[in-house]
Amino acid sequence: MSLDRRAFIKAALALGGLSLGRAWAWESSEEETGRLLVIFLRGGLDGLFAFSPVADPQFASLRPSLSRTVLDRGIPLGDSGFVAHPACTPLADLYRSGELAFAPCAGTIDTSRSHFQAQDIFELGNGLSRGTSGFMSRAASELGGEPGAISFTGEVPLAFQGPTMPDVAQLDxxxxxxxxxxxxxxxxxxxxxxxxxxxxxxxxxxxxxxxxALAEGGMEPSSDRGAATVSGFVKVAQDMGRVLRRTPRFNLAFVDVGGFDTHANQEAVLSRALTTLSTGIVTLRRELGDIEWRRTRVLVCSEFGRTVRENGTGGTDHGHGGLLLLAGGSVKGGRMLGSFHGLDKAHLNEGRDLPVHLDWRDALASSMRDCFLLPDAALDRILPNRPRHLEI
Known part of the structure; x- marks a missing residue:
């Protein structure tokens, strides 16, 4: 950020010329801009397992085995009609403290149910399955100034491919x-x-x-594309928090985590994965400290959700709409984003999956606008063809 831009931001905020009061907005703090950390869950997380709509009359019959735990011990998420799986207790605590919001029906335009195409569409961020750069690289270019992007991955992910490359630090x-x-x-x-x-x-x-052996357990490692396994995520999150706290210039960050393609034995496999993921997120919060947590947006997403109905092997198959989590110290949390119209077949995508009511690009654009005070023209270059509304 140039000195002129910093002076403009300070003056605009002092005069009330820039509003940070939107749903995604972070409240003003000592920092001039925020930070965006994207946690990408490769494999297709079953969001209905993590945050379950137990108030829906069809939920139990559609998931006779996968609904038992949340019906017995689910943690209510306000008056949303959803409960958190006990494995997500740390996330439910963040929700209650107003530091986490969730969208049950989020996703991309992809309808292929192919891991690789869906992941490409997300990481490219252009509404297409092909492109010459990823959305994180384009965002880094728009921000300019000193290098401020880092990818906590073994290689540069597609999201960061392009003219502005990040620092790379594999923590796993x-x-x-x-x-x-x-x-x-x-x-x-x-x-x-x-x-x-x-x-x-x-x-x-x-x-x-x-x-x-992993495939026999209901997993498809190929869908992870070399991402670190979720089993080590708590340590990765701890290290990420320390790096980001000590290096405030890193305002764009990305990490991918594998282990969410649960075609079988989902209760056991996904309970472990979500326990680790949830613990990792609150570990990240602790390591960042209050000041850095307040300026940080953590956007958690996966390439797609899973089928509403469980399959015959105690798992779920590739779907469409899925779970989005937005966490941070200044996030307006404790609420649901987008909409949810229930599990009636007429309201489902192709009669089997959750629809998409919140496009990832809208979520990303809103977060980037509020973190970095980017104008619409810059957001259009980062996320071309974005829908520009929460409901689609």
Whole structure:
């Protein structure tokens, strides 16, 4: 941000010329601008498992096994008609303290139910399945000034591909992962006929066996695209909080987490995953400290939701609309964003999935506007073709 822009912001705020009173707005603090952290859950989170509409008369019959825990021990989320799964207790606490809001029917325009296409559409942020840059890279370009973007990933994600690249800091260092594609073939050729080549082939076979074991448990690791597993997220969140607190210039941040493609045995698998995710988010809050938490927006999302009806193996399949979480110290929380019209078949997408009533691009644009005071013209360059309204 230039000195002229800073002077303008200060003057405008002093005169009341810029309103920060919108639904997403952060209340003024000592900081001039905020921070946006996007936590992307790869695999397609079943939002109806995390935050369940128990007041809907059809919920229990559509999910005879997956509804038991929340019907017995769900934590009410105000008068929304939703309850939080016990695994999400830390998130329910943030909701009650006014630091978290949720949208049950959020998503992108994608209807393919393909992990990879849906993830690409989200990360590109242009309303298309192809593009030359991701929305985070375009946002970093619009903000300009000193480098202020960081990706807590092993590689630069599609969201950050483009003219302005982030710093990269992989915090999940406890997991060995082999290269893939042409790089793997090059490594194989380099070690062919050597003892190291034999060891390499053994490692490849071991990784394949682990992937097969995960698939038997109802997971599809391929949908994670190399993202850190959710099992290590508490430590990752702790480290992220420390990095961001000590480096205030990082005002755009991204992390992806895998482990949410639950076709089978969902109660056990997703309960563990959500416990770790929820604990990680409140750990991030603690490590950021009050001042940095107040200027931070945490936007949690997945490429799509899951089917409303559970399947025959105690899981759910790929769907459409899903759960969005918005957390932060100055978020206007304790409420539902967008709308929810119930689980009647007539209100579902193709009679089986939640519809999308809140487009991710609207959520992202609103957060970026309030974090960085960006005008509509800049937001249109970052998120072209955005719907510009909460209901679609």
């Amino acid at each position: 260092t406890g997991r060995f992962q082999l290269p893939s594609g042409r790089l793997l073939e090059a490594v194989r050729r380099a070690h062919a006929g050597e003892l190291t080549g034999t060891a390499l082939e053994q490692a490849i076979a071991t990784e394949a066996a682990i992937a097969a």
